Amino acid sequence: MSLLKVSNLVSYIGLFTILHGVDMEIKQGEAVAILGRNGAGKTTFLRSVMGLVKTRSGSMVFDGNPLVGKPPHKVSRMGIGYCPEDYGVFDHLTIEENLNLAVHKKNAATAERMDYILDLFPDLKKAHKRNAHTLSGGQRQMLSVGRSLVNDPKIILIDEPSKGLAPVVIEKMALALKEISKKSTILLVEQNFHMATIVTDRYYIIDEGRTVHTGMMKDLENDKELQQQHLGL
């Protein structure tokens, strides 16, 4: 059974239609990449899932429930974690506060969950009480990803975690995401092909607001022609 099923999704911002028909199906436990050129609509797609962008038509079903028209906070509470492109970290809150803010319902598992996150990103453990504006770009990304995990979501949506990071940090982040993918379903928007190959098994390519191709990551890795055609690599 699919966890997230999107059919013929059309989304718009103001007067502009950005997505013209996205189809996608993600199963429990998968790690899936969304690839495509700049401005193809990848970010808008994640924002549509979160309810941050308005949907004109099409359907999105998550875990058996419709998503279209739900406000962001309800989408989040259905079990969807989200890391936006600009990290969405709150500068004037400490790391601890950033993580606590995301907790939906404090229970016995919460503390355990926090430990898991801090073990995953030792950098955050060290700077626990510091204000987030003192963090580096990589650390912000870690905080963003860590924060998306606090409620043990059924899926996490991550928007370009490699953006603006140094190669070493990207490597570190990729390994962390690989680790997370053992426990959680991941939907990853990525420009950095290397990172996508490490983290994900399957991919969709979005171009001009439509899903144009899907397949296994392994096959894409070996198919230079396909890479050229869709990714301009």
Added chain:
Amino acid sequence: MGGEKIMKNYISGLSTIEKIEKLLLLAVFVVLVVVPHVSGTATITMVSRIMIFAVYAMAYDILRGYIGVIHLGFALFIGGGAYFVGIMISQFGVSLPVLLMAVVGTAIYSAIWALIVGRISGKSGLLATAMITMAFAEIMRSLMTVWRTVTQGEDGLTFRVPSPFDNRMFMFYASLAFMILMAFVLYKFTKSPTGRVWQAVRENEQRAIFLGYDTNRARTIALLVASIVGGLAGVMFGLLNRFVNTDLLGMQMTYNAMLYSLLGGSGTLFGAILGSGVVVLFQNLLLDLRGVHFIFERWLLFFGGLYIVVVMFMPRGIMGFYYDWKEKMAYKKRVKDGEKV
């Protein structure tokens, strides 16, 4: 000899709706030309006022409707122009050269405010501009209140105007000519390359900058044009009323410009003329109803209500409605023609 033929071709080239539009416009013009000969002084003055307010509101529309600046001190211009006329005449005598000096003074005064506001809106954005412009009008008002020796403070300044502006009939035609001239000038501006940049800025300033437009310059030009035209409307208003007080610099005058242009149709320029006419007539109607119930004395209650209704439910105003309807008609016609073929 060819003139008649060209005219015929021109008319047959128009669609039915366009023909009606042109006829209506002609009818309005004829009515306006005839009005002063068939009606009393009160009506002549009211229609003159509508036409001057229309210019004031069109100037406002350049800011709100075209470049997207929200100027909450627009009363600076209608009040400033009127005060220039009043002060100059009462200080230097009732003559045409003095009036000319008042016009020049108003233009300079308006331009200075435009440059200051341009500087601030370029730096601090829409909200800060709205807040500071409101404060600017308020300080002008308080200055005019305090400068009692010259302005008579809150009592207001009564003055005479030089011939031929002291003639109601002349003033009416002058206002009509003023409105047509300013409508033409502003229309030319909106259709110029600068006017196109204005709309690009309103739609998306970041993108306009990205496309290489100097958006600050475009905004300053818009502010200059709107402020000076607004100031000239103030001069005309002063000549019409032969009286000016601090109310002309108050928030209510700015609200008037906003409501006229908004109701008529933001970003349609000529909508402001329509808005000015509708609101002033509506106001007169309510004032006549005062005897029926005391609530009608509270004109502002209706004014504010109308305002909220327009913002929430018809953001494109009357002209916007009309344009949408016209579009729909044209579409239907195309569909119908398509079916026949």
Added chain:
Amino acid sequence: MANILTLLFNGISEGALYFLMAASLSVILGLMGVVNFAHGTLFLWGAYVFRMVFIFTGSFILGIIAAAAAGFVLGIIFEKAFISRVYGNIGAQIMITLGLQIVFTELVRVFWGPTALVVARPEFLEGVSHIALGDIGTVIISHYRLFLIIVGVLIAIGGHLLLTKTRVGMTIRAGVQNSEMVGALGININLYFTLVFAVGGALAGFGGALFAPLSGSINPDSGNMFQLMAFIVVVVGGMGSFMGSALGSLFMAVMVALIGWTLPDISLVAPVALMALILIFKPQGLFRWAVKK
């Protein structure tokens, strides 16, 4: 010298009223990106409701509570019925709050009449104390003004603690930076929008209630001056900053008092000119650091 001290004291007590207006205006601006041009109207309603209840019950405290409640309820109505429908459209927001200002100011005229009404001070806060300071002279301390300063300080401390020490405050501070992300974390940010607007309305109404006995008379234009001063304070203190507006209020109060003493004719021109200069040269405000811990 003693005269100046008295003058400063009086000025600062009015600064407490600026603060009540400016702090709520600033937090609303920070969180929702809305400048509430109807804020002075909430202040006005607070003043009139206070007067009505004060006269009816004879209780100063009940009058103040009623005024704050009126501001709270009007805040909810403004946000829910009008402003929330045009979030993201700055032009429409400005227009709509202006429309509300016109209508609700006019309603005050309908209900209470267009002329000024007299308001008495509560007995227990009436009177003045003369404090002799040796060579400096005697400073005159009005009890009611002292009360205003104490209330202002308490609200500043309380608000600061609320914003820094509680989960609600944490959410608001997060929302000031990125309200969309707060929503995406599973928090109903719209609820916070309404809440902040309502509490802001209550503070404005509260300010109006405190103003009425201070001035001794109220009229339908009473809110305008305070709204304008609140705008200036918000710009001086840094838009969206709570403590910034506290420091900004103090700063403006002192400045207005000193200018009013030396050059009374330009007592409004100078603050507005300062606002213009700040917007041109330092748009982030003079006290923006206050918000960053």
